[in-house]
Amino acid sequence: MVSTNIAPTQSYLHFLVGKGIKAVISMEKVLEVISIPVERITAIPNMPIYVLGLLHQRSRVLWLIDLPEFLGLPPINLNIQEYNIAIVEIQQKLAGLVVLEIQEVTRYPAESIEPQEKDFLIPQLQPYSQGNLRKSEKELLPILDVESIVNQLSQ
Secondary structure: OOOOOOOOOEEEEEEEEEEEEEEEEEEHEEEEEEEEEEHOEEOOOOOOOEEEEEEEEEEEEEEEEEHHOOOOOOOOOOOOEEEEEEEEEEEOEEEEEEEEEEEEEEEEEEEHHHHHOOOOHHHHHHHHHEEEEEEEOOOOOEOHHHHHHHHHHOO
């Protein structure tokens, strides 16, 4: 009988939320990752500045959120041709989180997750962080709490 002691791992989506600012979210909440032409977005008047508009995708309509703008960072450049979007679902609520760049999906063991370090985080990310991911000896990435972000959008 062969014993396999494989440590449980979890997948994380890596992206740039600002110029030079990397972050991750758990893939448990991500339905898909897409790049779409800006023309597919339907702008909606009288919305908060971080709401880019609505997107009809796979028979679903979802809000597109400029995640950097929402977090208090410089907004996504509106003069680009495509948006990079992580479509997330929280308690049957869909949202498209628009980021500067989608980088990769990687699996990490549970011991790579560390508690939130207030000194490490960029202050704007702190209210929406649920800890840090130790990618390497020198690289520590904030794990954004997608549920908190989507719930804040619903208020």
